[in-house]
Amino acid sequence: MRSSNPVFSRRGFSRDNGGYAGFDAQYAQAGTATNPYATNPYAVDPNTGMPAAPARGSVMTIDDVVSRTAMTLGTLIVTATLAWLALPVDPANLNKSYVIAGGTGLVAFVLAMVQNFKRKPTPAIILAYAAFEGVTLGVVSAATSYYLSPGVVIQAVLGTMCVFAAVLVAYKMRWIRVTRRFTGFVMAAALGFVLLMLANALFMVFGGGDGLGFRSGPLGIVFGIVGVLLGAFFLALDFKQVEDGLTYGAPREEAWLAAFGLTMTLVWIYVEMLRLFQILSGDD
Structure with missing residues (x-):
């Protein structure tokens, strides 16, 4: 798969x-x-x-996946915390904060793409991705909490944890079955979602305001829920990937790929949760 x-x-x-x-x-x-x-x-x-x-050498175990995932998420959390603490609590710095987040987010994107096209996982690249992604999330979260919607960050964190736990239980109980049809549906839906978000971003840049309105108001709530659901579906795909690696004796180094995928999916869910709770709080 x-x-x-x-x-x-x-x-x-x-x-x-x-x-x-x-x-x-x-x-x-x-x-x-x-x-x-x-x-x-x-x-x-x-x-x-x-x-x-x-x-071919040692094989991947569930402990390998857990430990590598803990390392990537731990790196992300540490850098996010440091970025949060370093951000001045001053509304005048809001635009500067978003510029910093955009720059670190772009670096994280490039690192993720580099790893994606490599034939083997590179721990240094994966951890560097987690570090830069953490800075991005830390800046965005601090800016949202300080200037826009106090309290939504903890809600987004708890929401992400709940989605992870719910999908894990559903997958273990076989309430979710990852088939070729399921995978195709999720990929098609995700592609459409990403294209719509890109179109909305372009309209915001060149037209100003809320663009097409996909990230604000009632329509923003709908798209926020869709984004969270897509993240949940991709968690199921990640769990299937891990299960296949354990079943078919993948090399131990592949645990880094599992950690990489889980980290990216959790970041996706958190960002969607953050935006959704911000809209629900009335500060969109």
């Missing part, structure tokens, strides 16, 4: 090693009972219990 983030397309655990994406064409297209382990070099032979192909 080629799991993807709402903005960035990430390779799965099998670009150059078979795995889930290496299932034979008949199985992938028709869903027949073809042996899905036929081209998977990490699979275990169900008859012998032995690896069907020579092992």
Whole structure:
């Protein structure tokens, strides 16, 4: 499976090693009972219990995913906190704050794209992405809390945690089943959402005001909810990616990709939550 983030397309655990994406064409297209382990070099032979192909070093475990995710999120939280504390509580600096957030956000975007096109995960790039993304979120959150809507930041954080927990429970209980159709639907919906947001941003830049109105008022609430739902769907794809990596014995280094994907998705959900609660508070 080629799991993807709402903005960035990430390779799965099998670009150059078979795995889930290496299932034979008949199985992938028709869903027949073809042996899905036929081209998977990490699979275990169900008859012998032995690896069907020579092992390639240590394999990824759930502890690897948890520890790498804790490192990326920890880096993001630390830099976000430092950025928050460094931001002067002065409305005159609001535009300056947004310029800083835009600059660090652009750097984070470039780093994410660099990692996306690399064949293997690079921990330094992933942690650097988390650091710059943290600065962006810290500045935006502080500006929102100080100048626009006090109290919405903690609401957005709690909302993000609740979405994560709810999707995790739903996925573990198999209330959510990630299929090819589900993945296609989510990708199409996310593409449409991103294009609409870009169009709205362009109208805001060149036309002024609220652009097309997708980020304010009742319409902004609707699009905020849609954005959160898309983030939840992509969490399900991330969980599926992790599950596949564990099932098919992905190399330990792939845990960094799982952490990278989860971090980007949680950032997406937090930003959408922040904007949604800001609108609901009446300060849009």
